[in-house]
Amino acid sequence: MAKISLCDRCDFYSHTSFLVCALHPYGPKWGVCSDFVSADLWEPDDPNNYDPAMESECGWHPIFTGKCPECRTSFSRMRLPPEQWRCKCCGWEDDL
Structure with missing residues (x-):
């Protein structure tokens, strides 16, 4: 396309x-x-007061990174995010 x-x-x-x-x-x-x-892309309210530690609280999740946090296998970005995240390679699951 x-x-x-x-x-x-x-x-x-x-x-x-x-x-x-x-x-x-x-x-x-x-x-x-x-x-x-x-x-509209997310930006910090005050870029001068941005704390990168805040990103580590949720920025590791595949919905943000596109990769499994355990084995770094890529999840498809061409589909809607699943209700339950599960890695086919290592078996990692989120516990939301």
Whole structure:
């Protein structure tokens, strides 16, 4: 599919391997998309007062890293996050 680099950061991006977005299922033509809407990415309220230790409290989880915290096996980013995280390689499970 003709996905462009901006697709991953667009509100219309589908996050599936079956279609790019709701507006352009096969991707935008000519490498440019006039319908791009920037998704709001998280940023600290005050970047000068950002504490990296806060990130270590939850930043290890595969929903943020895309990898198993035990064996570093990659989880698919083309599917919605599962209700129960389980690594097929090492058997790690989250206990949420």
